[in-house]
Amino acid sequence: MAEIGPNTRLRVSPFYDSTLAEGVTAFSPYNSMLMPVSYGDAPAEYDRLMNGVSMWDVGVQRQVEITGPDAARLVQTLSVRDLSACVVGQGKYVPMCDHRGVLINDPVVLKLAEDHFWLSIADNNILMWARAIAQERGMVATITEPDVSPLAIQGPKAEDLVASIFGDWVRDLKYFWFADAEIHGIPMKIARSGYSKQGGFELYLTDGSRGTGLWNIVREAGQPWGIGPGTPNPVERIESGLLSYGGDTDDLTNPFEVRLGRYVDLTLPDDVVGIKALRQIKAEGPKRHQLGIVLDDQPRQSGHAVWYDVLQNAEKVGSMTNGGWSPRKETVIGYGLVSTNLKIGDRVEVLRGGKLDAGTLTALPFY
Amino acid sequence: MAEIGPNTRLRVSPFYDSTLAEGVTAFSPYNSMLMPVSYGDAPAEYDRLMNGVSMWDVGVQRQVEITGPDAARLVQTLSVRDLSACVVGQGKYVPMCDHRGVLINDPVVLKLAEDHFWLSIADNNILMWARAIAQERGMVATITEPDVSPLAIQGPKAEDLVASIFGDWVRDLKYFWFADAEIHGIPMKIARSGYSKQGGFELYLTDGSRGTGLWNIVREAGQPWGIGPGTPNPVERIESGLLSYGGDTDDLTNPFEVRLGRYVDLTLPDDVVGIKALRQIKAEGPKRHQLGIVLDDQPRQSGHAVWYDVLQNAEKVGSMTNGGWSPRKETVIGYGLVSTNLKIGDRVEVLRGGKLDAGTLTALPFY
Numbered sequence: 135m136a137e138i139g140p141n142t143r144l145r146v147s148p149f150y151d152s153t154l155a156e157g158v159t160a161f162s163p164y165n166s167m168l169m170p171v172s173y174g175d176a177p178a179e180y181d182r183l184m185n186g187v188s189m190w191d192v193g194v195q196r197q198v199e200i201t202g203p204d205a206a207r208l209v210q211t212l213s214v215r216d217l218s219a220c221v222v223g224q225g226k227y228v229p230m231c232d233h234r235g236v237l238i239n240d241p242v243v244l245k246l247a248e249d250h251f252w253l254s255i256a257d258n259n260i261l262m263w264a265r266a267i268a269q270e271r272g273m274v275a276t277i278t279e280p281d282v283s284p285l286a287i288q289g290p291k292a293e294d295l296v297a298s299i300f301g302d303w304v305r306d307l308k309y310f311w312f313a314d315a316e317i318h319g320i321p322m323k324i325a326r327s328g329y330s331k332q333g334g335f336e337l338y339l340t341d342g343s344r345g346t347g348l349w350n351i352v353r354e355a356g357q358p359w360g361i362g363p364g365t366p367n368p369v370e371r372i373e374s375g376l377l378s379y380g381g382d383t384d385d386l387t388n389p390f391e392v393r394l395g396r397y398v399d400l401t402l403p404d405d406v407v408g409i410k411a412l413r414q415i416k417a418e419g420p421k422r423h424q425l426g427i428v429l430d431d432q433p434r435q436s437g438h439a440v441w442y443d444v445l446q447n448a449e450k451v452g453s454m455t456n457g458g459w460s461p462r463k464e465t466v467i468g469y470g471l472v473s474t475n476l477k478i479g480d481r482v483e484v485l486r487g488g489k490l491d492a493g494t495l496t497a498l499p500f501y
Numbered sequence: 502m503a504e505i506g507p508n509t510r511l512r513v514s515p516f517y518d519s520t521l522a523e524g525v526t527a528f529s530p531y532n533s534m535l536m537p538v539s540y541g542d543a544p545a546e547y548d549r550l551m552n553g554v555s556m557w558d559v560g561v562q563r564q565v566e567i568t569g570p571d572a573a574r575l576v577q578t579l580s581v582r583d584l585s586a587c588v589v590g591q592g593k594y595v596p597m598c599d600h601r602g603v604l605i606n607d608p609v610v611l612k613l614a615e616d617h618f619w620l621s622i623a624d625n626n627i628l629m630w631a632r633a634i635a636q637e638r639g640m641v642a643t644i645t646e647p648d649v650s651p652l653a654i655q656g657p658k659a660e661d662l663v664a665s666i667f668g669d670w671v672r673d674l675k676y677f678w679f680a681d682a683e684i685h686g687i688p689m690k691i692a693r694s695g696y697s698k699q700g701g702f703e704l705y706l707t708d709g710s711r712g713t714g715l716w717n718i719v720r721e722a723g724q725p726w727g728i729g730p731g732t733p734n735p736v737e738r739i740e741s742g743l744l745s746y747g748g749d750t751d752d753l754t755n756p757f758e759v760r761l762g763r764y765v766d767l768t769l770p771d772d773v774v775g776i777k778a779l780r781q782i783k784a785e786g787p788k789r790h791q792l793g794i795v796l797d798d799q800p801r802q803s804g805h806a807v808w809y810d811v812l813q814n815a816e817k818v819g820s821m822t823n824g825g826w827s828p829r830k831e832t833v834i835g836y837g838l839v840s841t842n843l844k845i846g847d848r849v850e851v852l853r854g855g856k857l858d859a860g861t862l863t864a865l866p867f868y
Contacts, residue, residue, distance in 0.1 A: 137527040138505035140806040141538075142748040142823055143624055144529060160504040162511060163530035166624075166747075171508075233636035238629060257510055257533075259626045262605060263633060269600035270637035279752070380533075381509040385646070439507040456509055 140168060147193025148283045148345025152353075156363040164194035164257045170365050179364045180461060183332050187291035188364035189352055192329070192336070193283035193345075198241075198253040198261050204273035205249045211271070212253075212264060213243065214389065214408055216399040220245050225310035225325060228253075229389040229397050230260070231408030235415050237387050238263065240379045240394070242327060244312060252282065254338075256379035267407060281342045286366075287352060288334035291359040296335045299355045300324060304335065312338070317351055320344040329366045331374035331501070368437045369458040372467060375499025382424070382455040382469050384441075388412065390420040391471065393498065425470045425478060426496035427454055432466035434459045443485040444470050451476055454484050460500070466491075467500060507535060514560025515650045515712025519720075523730040531561035531624045537732050546731045547828060550699050554658035555731035556719055559696070559703070560650035560712075565608075565620040565628050571640035572616045578638070579620075579631060580610065581756065581775055583766035587612050592677035592692060595620075596756040596764050597627070598775030602782050604754050605630065607746045607761070609694060611679060619649065621705075623746035634774060651703040652715060653733075658726040659701035666722045667691060671702065679705070684718055687711040696733045698741035698868070735804045736825040739834060742866025749791070749822040749836050751808075755779065757787040758838065760865065792837045792845060793863035794821055799833035801826045810852040811837050818843055821851050827867070833858075834867060 138161050140146045145167045147153075159174040170191050173179060182188040200209055210217050213228045220226050222245050230239045230253075239260050241253040253260060264277050287296055296304050300315050304324060307313065312325035315337075323338040339348055353361060371378070377392055389398050389412070400416060402409050427444070437458035444452040457468020470482070478497050483490040505528050507513045512534045514520075526541035537558050540546060549555040567576055577584050580595045587593050589612050597606045597620075606627050608620040620627060631644050654663055663671050667682050671691060674680065679692035682704075690705040706715055720728060738745070744759055756765050756779070767783060769776050794811070804825035811819040824835020843849070845864050850857040 136505060136525055138503060138529065139527070141529055142806065142808060143531075143745070158503055160506070162505065162508055163533075164510075166530075232629065232632055234632075259629065262599065262626065263629060265599060265601075266630060266633040267637065270634065378510070439509065441509060 138168070144168060147191050148339060148342040149191035149193055149285060149349050150345075152346055152349035153191050153363065158363070165196045165255065167194040167196075169194040170363075171368075172365060173363050177461075178362070180367060180370060182360065182362050183289050183330060183364055183367050183370055185290065186360045187287060187289040187295050187334075187356055189349070189356065189361055190286040190288065190364050190366060192286045192366065194257075195254055195284050196261075197280055197282040197338075198255055198264055199278050199280045200251045200253070200264065200275050201249055202275040203249065204268070204275045205251055208264065208268050208273050208275045209243060209251045209253070210402075211267060211273075211406055214399065214402065214406060214412060215397045216402055217243065222247055223311055223313065225254075225312060225327065227310065227397060229394045231389065231412065233408055233411060235388045235408045235411030236385065237379065237383050237389055237392070237394070240377060242310060244323075244325070252280075254284070258380065281340060283339045283342055283345065284336040285339060285348060285352065286328045286334060286336050288328045288330045288364070289332050292332075292334035295352070295356050295359055295361065296324070299351065307335075318347065320348050320351075322348070329376060330370055331376070331499075332370065368456070369460055372456060372458060372469065373460055373462060373500045378456060382471065387471070388415050388420065390415060391422045392424045419474070421474060422452060422471050423474050424498065425472060425476070426498045426500055427457065427468050427470045427482065427484065427493050428463060428496055429466040429484065429491050429493035432459065432491065435466065438486070444472055445483045445485060445490070446476065446480065451482065462501065469498070470495060505535070511535060514558050515706060515709040516558035516560055516652060516716050517712075519713055519716035520558050520730065525730070532563045532622070534561040534563075536561040537730075538735075539732060540730050544828075545729070547734060547736060549727065549729050550656050550697060550731055550734050550737055552657065553727045554654060554656040554662050554701075554723055556716070556723065556728055557653040557655065557731050557733060559653045559733065561624075562621050562651050563628075564647055564649040564705075565622055565631055566645050566647045567618045567620070567631065567642050568616055569642040570616065571635070571642045572618055575631065575635050575640050575642045576610060576618045576620070577769075578634060578640075578773055581766065581769065581773060581779060582764045583769055584610065589614055590678055590680065592621075592679060592694065594677065594764060596761045598756065598779065600775055600778060602755045602775045602778030603752065604746065604750050604756055604759070604761070607744060609677060611690075611692070619647075621651070625747065648707060648709045650706045650709055650712065652706060652719065653695045653701060653703045654719060655695045655697045655701035655731070656699050659699075662719070662723050662726055662728065663691070663702045666718065674702075685714065687715050687718075689715070696743060697737055698743070698866075699737065735823070736827055739823060739825060739836065740827055740829060740867045745823060749838065754838070755782050755787065757782060758789045759791045786841070788841060789819060789838050790841050791865065792839060792843070793865045793867055794824065794835050794837045794849065794851065794860050795830060795863055796833040796851065796858050796860040799826065799858065802833065805853070811839055812850045812852060812857065813843065813847065818849070829868065836865070837862060
C-alpha cells in the first residue's frame, strides 16, 4: 500500500471533505475521481448495510447528460436494451457495448424529459464514446458532464430515514424511478436505486457546492437508525450477484457471459452499436459464463486485487474475477468467469498466491 | 491522504514489485493502472534527474497497437499532425482531438512498419476511441493493447548508462527514433524519448513477465552513475515546459491554447477528426493561451492538487493548472491557462487556499 491524494487529473467529489472527516482510509480511482473504498472497519460497514443504514459517497458515478433533438435516438443507439417503453421519471439498467458486442459500460439511464437523459455510468469514458458516435453519425445532441453527484443511502432502514427527511412520498418511488427534491435549498433528484440489494436511495445532488451540507443533513437525521459511513460493499455486492463493470469484465466480455442477456434486445435495429455482433455471438453461443465460486473452508481474509486462474483437472478453465470473505457463507466466495463447458456443482481449483484452493461452482446470486 | 493499492479495475505494471522494493510512497492512477509518483525524497529525485540518472516505471504509458490494411489511414485520421513523412523506426509527438477540436491525447506515435503503429498514450481511453472511429468509418484495422511497458531512463548520464548495457549504437538514435534490442533474452524496443528535458531513453519492454529482471539489470548497471528511482518529475517538467494532458487541459482545451499549434497541420484533409473545428478555431483566434506564472518569493512547498483561479484587477482571467516549487527559480512556478487578453510581463494574483499570491506571467518554457 502507498498513499493517494487528489491531483489535477484526479478530482474529488463534493462529499470529499466529509469522507475525510468520517475517517476514510482507502480510495480507488473511478472515472478519474477518488472513490472511498474503506473506512477501516469492514465488519461494522457490512453490518450497517445489512441491518441498519449506511451512507456512501458515490459521486464518482458521473452523469453523461444528453439533450437535443436526437437525444433519444442517440441514447437508444448506445444501448443494447430496448428503451422505447421508458417514460419520463423512470430509470433503466442498460448494458452498452462496442461494435464487437463487448461490454463498455452498464449505466442506469435516467429519462428526465423526452429529449433529456442522464447516463449514470460505471468506470469508463462514456462521455467521449457518446460524442464519437453522435458526431460520426451526424446526430444533433449536446453531450456534457453536468454538476451531479450521487450520495447513496443503503440498508433496510434507508427508506425510513429518507422518508423522515423528504416525506413519505419517497416510499412510493418504484425501483429506478426518480423525482425532484430539495432540502434547505439544496437541489437534487432522489432515485430508488443503489449498488446493493439491501434497499435504498441515491440522492443525485445537483449543486456541487452543497456536498457537505447534504452529507450533514443525512448524517444527523440518520442518528436514530445508527447511520455511519460506508462504500459500495465488496462482499455484499458479490453475495447479491451485482456486476462490477471493469472488475468482473475484461476487454472481451459480452453481456451474455455475465448474466446480462435479459437486458439485451436482439430485435433492436442494426444501427444500435454492437447489436449485430451480439446476434452473432448469441447464434454461436457464448464461450464463457459467470457462475459463483465457493471456496472450501477459508478463514476471514481480505478481498483480492487480481483475477485468479480457475483450474479443472490441472487445466485453466477461466478466472475468479472478484471475491471476498462472506459473513453469510463464512468462507471466501466470488465470481467465476469460466468456460461454458463447466456447470453448477463442478469442483474446481483456484490458484491464489501460488497455492491451489478447492471450491465448488454455484448458481448466482448467492442470496 | 489515504491508502491505495491494486484492485481488479486498477492494474499494476511489470515493474510494480520493483517499485515497492525501492520504497515507492505514493501512486496516482493513470490509464487504469498505478503510476508511482513519489519515493518520498523530492530533492534527491530532482537531483538525480538533473545531474545523474534516474529510472522510472512508466508502464502506465500504454500502447494502442494498430495494424492492418487501413492502419496508416486510421492513425492519420486520429492525428491532427501530418504523418506522411514519418518513416519506419521513427516516432512523432502528435496531438489528437475530438470533433470539436478539443485535445483528447498527445501520444508519441511509433511507426513499426507501414501497416503497424503504436500510440504511446497519455491518460485517456484512446483504445476505445480508435475503435469507435475505425468501426464507424468501416476501416479494416486491428486495434489492441499489446504487452508493452516502458521503463524510462532519464538524466544527463542516461546515454552513458544505456550505451554501457546495450552498446554504443544507442548514441546514434535520433530523438523519438527507436530500435529493437535485447538483454539476457529480455525483448524490448529502445527509443530516445521520455517526459523530461534532461535527455534519456525509454525501454519499451515487450514481455511483461520480465519486468523485475529488466529493472535489476538497469539498476545494477547504473550504480557507477548513482542511479536511483524516480518518477515523471512534477517540477522539472514544468521548468522544461512539458504539457500534462488532463492535468493542464480541460474538456474545452484545444492544441492552440497549450502551445501545440506547431504540431497541427490545418491543410490535412477534412476526414481527420477535429481538423475542420481547428480551422475555425484558428480563424477566430483562440480565447486562452498558456503562459508561465512565477509567484513572488514563495518558500519551498508541495505541489498542488487543483486548478487555482488567476485574477487580474479582482476578475478571474484564467487558471493556474499545475505548479510547484522550482529549485532553479527558488519560488513557485506553474502554468497559466489564461485569457489571450493577458500577455507576458503582466502581473496577476493566484487564489491559493483562500489567499491571493502575486506573480508575473512569463514566456514558456522556463528553461
